Amino acid sequence: MIPPGTEAALLDSWDYFLHLAMVLTPLFIGASFLVGLAQEYLPPERVEEMLRARDHGSGNVLAAGLGAVTPFCSCSTVPVLAGLLGAGAPTGMAFSFLLASPIVNWIAVFLLFGLFGTGVTVAYVTTALLAAIVAGLIIGTLDLDGYIKDVRITAGGREIATDGGTSASTTADAGGCSECGATAANRTHRERVTAAGKGALSFFRDTLPYIAVGIAIGALIHGAVPAEFLQQIAGPGNPLATPVAALAGAPIYVSISGMLPIAHSLTEAGIPIGTVIAFIIGGAGISIPNLILLNKLFERRLLAIYATTVVTIGITVGVLFNTVFAGLL
16 A cells, blocks of 8 residues: 555656756756867866966966866866876966866856756855865965875876876877867867767766756655655754765765756755755765775875865855855845
8 A cells, every 4th residue: 555645745756857857958968068168179288288387376266267167077187187287287276176177067057057046056156166266275385295196197198197297199098988088179160069069969868867866866855755854964953964964975976967956856855055055065076986086196195185175165165155145045
């Protein structure tokens, strides 16, 4: 016998699933198209070139901005980071790029706008970028160069070394990620736009399972999990909710597109927006795949500093949203 209310809860979940799917699908495809354009006009080697000439300070601002608008996945963010460090870029500036890259990107911005509106999106992007800049400036004052491993990485047709910059490699192939291909420098604008469009559809197909899982989990939370139960765990009455949320996102993170539907369902259940933002930042910044890749580049102490910095940013931004921004958004 089906327990009373189960059918109604499942129907509510199904309606919510369809609602999120219709909202997020066009936004995701549009954001993926911009991702492709960014990669066509700002390939990793171009980003490295722009940042190498900058010093501590203004370089942190540019690094955070480029980290946000160049939506490299983890498999290409790490090679870019290695190229920067190998070319002598300040560690703090490289950290500003590294921190902004997973936390702020066009896909996150588009989906945030569709789910939470303009106010939350603008506040999120502004505070996250400022946090990446400030954190990079602070880290730049510490003597951490000795905790960067001497490694050689092949990606995008290049061989990158943290102990001597980059060198050309004609045999390397950037495989294993739909976002990591090398870009031909001599393409016309039409060819670049066409390639971005095809890449957007391909990326959508590759990411669709993660989006569907995220929407399904969000729909079940919305329709089947009592709001009172969620509020007891992560509601405003729990002073540790925001710090715990910043840590809880990491083990379940797969992609930002899968996290945001879950985040939206949590806010619908009455969880404070700042706690949900901390959940998003923690998941995006210290996801297990990201830490595994960074472990190839950083000694354990520097990896711990990075993870602690991400969690601190998540908690700080979350608290700001729950207090300062609470009456404005």
